[in-house]
Amino acid sequence: MGINREGMVKTCSGEWPRAKVSATTLLANDFAIELVQDAKALHELMAEQKARMYEKAERYEQELLALYRTKRRGNSRGQFSATSMDDCFRVDLSVADFRRVTSDLIAAQALMGEVLDDLMDGVNPDIRLLLEAAFVPDEKTGRVNVDRLQQVRKVRLSHPRWEDVLDAVAASIEVTSSKSYLRFYWRKHHKDDWQQIALQFSKIQVPGVVA
Numbered sequence: 001m002g003i004n005r006e007g008m009v010k011t012c013s014g015e016w017p018r019a020k021v022s023a024t025t026l027l028a029n030d031f032a033i034e035l036v037q038d039a040k041a042l043h044e045l046m047a048e049q050k051a052r053m054y055e056k057a058e059r060y061e062q063e064l065l066a067l068y069r070t071k072r073r074g075n076s077r078g079q080f081s082a083t084s085m086d087d088c089f090r091v092d093l094s095v096a097d098f099r100r101v102t103s104d105l106i107a108a109q110a111l112m113g114e115v116l117d118d119l120m121d122g123v124n125p126d127i128r129l130l131l132e133a134a135f136v137p138d139e140k141t142g143r144v145n146v147d148r149l150q151q152v153r154k155v156r157l158s159h160p161r162w163e164d165v166l167d168a169v170a171a172s173i174e175v176t177s178s179k180s181y182l183r184f185y186w187r188k189h190h191k192d193d194w195q196q197i198a199l200q201f202s203k204i205q206v207p208g209v210v211a
Contacts, residue, residue, distance in 0.1 A: 108168035
């Protein structure tokens, strides 16, 4: 194809005659512009396709609820998995909640201390370690781990104030936002392993290209 020497090229300080620019600089310039424009076009196409896919997921959920003559409550999207009859195509929609710990944690920790002091040796050492560790901030982030805190709510202790502890722990965990994810899977035969369809650019395998 060769290097185009005609016309002008845009630089940081204005336009410059292409004929006065070195061949290697022009080659890099044209290559960078062409591939970035290709990437932008692909990004826009994927954004449009993603919007259409979520519209179809929304329509699927509404039609499914309509079959049961009911409606979705609130604004939260449901989670589901839809599979083809030959068991070779599957769509999963999952929802992830992003949470944070509120100041109610102070009350939860104080109540926990009261309960553990009362029970003393009546608590399994492993359970006690789990309960106490739930309130210890992470060394890297300096924050209490929400997942560890959630584990406390699964423990059942025979103490009159234990329900107060659970209520305080529940109040200390606040959902700040939610994000939904669509994932797609396929396989040639229903006995094969599921293969996720990669939509992340860096994970797409191209024959002959080492990624």
